[in-house]
Amino acid sequence: MKILALFELLEHLSFPFLSAMNIKSEINNTICVEYQNLLGNTAEQFIQKQIEQNKEIDEQKLLDYASQGALTLAFLHKHKIVHGQISPQNLSIAEDGTLKFERRIETKCKSIIGLCRYIRKSYLAQLLVDITGASVQDRLAIVERGEFIELVNILKWAHKQNKELSRPIQLWVCEVVQDLINENKQAAIKGFEQFEIIQQLKELLGSDLELEEVKFVHANALKLFTTYANSDKNKKLMHDIGLAQAVTQNIKSQCSGVSEKSVMTITNQLIFQVDIYRNLGQHPYLEQFSKDGIISALFNDGLINGKSERTKVTSAYGLGWVYRATPLPEEMKSVIINQLK
Template sequence: MEQSPNITSSPSQTNIAVEKFTLDNEEQKNKIKKLLKHVEHLVFPFLVGFNWKIEENNTLNIIYQSFAKDKSVANYISQKKESGTFIDEQQILEFAAQGALTLAFLHGQDIIHGNINIQDVFITNDGALRIGPVIFSQKIQEIKLEEEKQKMKQSEANEKQSLKQQDLHNFGEVLFALAELKEFSNSTLKIEQQEQTEQLITEQFIHLPDGPIQKLIISLLVDKQIAEKFFDKPEIKEFIQNCIEAPTQLLPSDQINRTLIQFSSYRYQLAQTLVTFAQFKYDHLLNPREDEFEEYTDMIKWSRQQSVDLACPLSEWICAACVNIVVIKWGAEKYGFKYGFVKELITLVCSDIPLEEVNYIHTNALKLFFDYGYQKGIKIDDELEMVKQIIRNMKSADSDVIDETAETIQIIVSKSRIDYHELNEHPNYEIYQDNGIIAYLFENGLQKEGLPDKTKIFTASAIGILFCLRVIPDQMRNEVIKELKNGINIEILVQQRDSLYVLLGLSLNAETNKDTGQIPKEDEFLQVMIKNGLLLKLLELLNDESLESSDKDDIAIIIASLHKAARMPDQFKDVVMNRLKEMKVNTWMGIVLSGLAENIENHADIVERDFIKQLSNLLNNTPDVTEKELMVALNLFELGTEETQQKVKEAISQRRIQALMSSRNGNIAKVAKLLDDWLLFLS
């Protein structure tokens, strides 16, 4: 069963499954999952969320997180009627501001709500308005009727604009009902002349006095163009700003609850920030401020002193805002590390918030800081302490949380090495091993029942990186290697490449190599890559002029390594071999040439393209020669023609080979002795 993260309800909430859909095929299922995943992770202070699950019989249940009926606006109005009290203008303005923020947030991302009415808008315990969850019936039907949708594509933009206007009109009806404690009569809207319509609507107002709030509601109900600019109304903007900067001025002194006032101020501030990002056009990036995360650090510290009911929603909004900052403001993450925000975020997400309350929003924010940070070359001094906190979330019951946590650890482990592309022992291996982190990862990221596939691949990659050039313990070896093999079949190119590199790194250890089954053999990885079209995808990327040179080097190495002991097809040969020839000599070159040399049909390419010169550099001028470089020469001797053997002989210094015969590494000494025998035989 596939499902979204768990949603934890407050005492005033209840989860009610209100919609079921039968999914007809896998393509339809994947499109709908993508839609739901995208919208599900949109967090906003004045919007109710939802979750979903797909049963084994391909039935989709959308479970809307709904407030109990006694919290609906309809019930709120009934209670006011019974008590004979009306809602004052200031409160109506506050509800209007909260709705304006929510609709600006949704519409800024081209999301139509589609179900705003007095039964599906709610009033929380602290008096805030929350619009019920976005309804997906229409969107799902569009996906199920994809062909018809394509025919209607021209009118789609106009229809979407009309639906946005309808959202705003419907919210106007909710505000009218709150102001007058009765439902709005739509009959007045049938009159075509706008002036007459406005007059008739004005006559429906009995309790709300004529003034800016009444005019604001009328504009939502009548004037579509004005309604679209609802969020930009001066009275709305001013009210929101006052709620952020001077919230106590909006209440009588006897109604001031300092904690709730501060919470409300943060809520408005974060809502306004999220609206700004929702309306941002990604045609350029913004420059970050050095104090970018200072206010969010203060919010986290404040939330630490509050109850779970306040701390949990606030933490989600903070994380959602920070994700946008990292993505939109180039280099912002460095200030998050520099001024301690990331440490506070780790403590919040991995300690302060109960494990059952942690969700995708929290862990995704954490992952992005490390991912973007390492890309910008950030160095982290207290890596171990951070990882020790982060791994707590591997025990979550939420599959998205486990996935994001495993990927975060993989990022930290892989990018904290001195040079990610060189084959070196991991500098922090002993620390991870001695503190039990490797064992913890293996137990919770590979052995636990029901783990997502991606979690196991990320975890195996992290463990494999830590064991680069080392022997993996017997109890871990099979599981780690199996999941790394699965990693090359994943749709994410970066993960394919990472998995291949980790497997190749493990293969350098002779004892591990026996269990990997000679990793790049044709009958395993090459056939998997061919069947899934991944090999052709790599070739396509290798020919992509926009791709960075270093990435092309990586891809050429991967393609060549896949053809260990196999003839490289003509469609790959020229571009891959030429790329390898241009590359700087490194340890990977020894691995690649060693594998290619196992097939005699590749010998001509190795010799003709002057790889013998590369081999000479590897064997004669590289201080730390490995067994793989020596195996290139040995394979060419044992399998090559007389011409190939002579060219290899001329490229190798016999004095250097004889010196390697006394190497402390038994495998190197053994291969060097075999090479020396060949040199003597051919002399």
């Protein structure tokens, strides 16, 4: 359904000043759209209270709201999305003083941590605007000016904060990474040259986030690096930091997109360009992946209980690679062969 596909695009669209939305396709062919619950007063009520209490309205705060709103509109327009009517009635101010512009806008900060968050959110917002609609060469130029290093610093900062502060920032970093390297192999290769960005994403998905917190954007940002790994050397780098082990748990995700991207992340590391053809001995990762439960997870969670056909096929393909020169276990053989027919 084209309409459902469009809604799914909106669901995965992430930006610092947009609220979340969840799309559900119901059995009766209807589409249910759940929006982030925006608590607090509308902007109109806020202004009215300021007038009634004879308070001066903070001009700097209004400028903050206006600039963030402009960034949000620029981002939406680059995605060829028209927002619709914007008025004080459909803007909301939360209890913490945050203005909700359709989804989210951050206000003037009152603490050092708040200031750091504000600066990082504004930086990520501007970066997302720059990236949206940019050509492959323009996105590569953004990477070459050292943005991966800044993104690493932001992830390190977020790692030390509480979930309320860190989770939105981590999500937007992944959105930036995804948009920079999607269909942009050269930009991804730059990531291997600045390998710490891959290490930080691995820590995010493997340690920082609980299973239910991992979203499609998190999983896809890391998966894209494995897609564009241009050499067996880079695949070995990912293996050596335990990247496959970090994402194995996410195959169990209730989100089919997360499960699918996690399986792809592992399978991409199993495919070698040269060595396995020259030496048809045991796959170099077979023993370790068996010991760590990765083979079992690919078979049971990915192939047997996979939430999409692509997840099942990719799991079977990965298992076929890891057992390429080794007899398939009897309990797996018929299932893998039937899936790959």
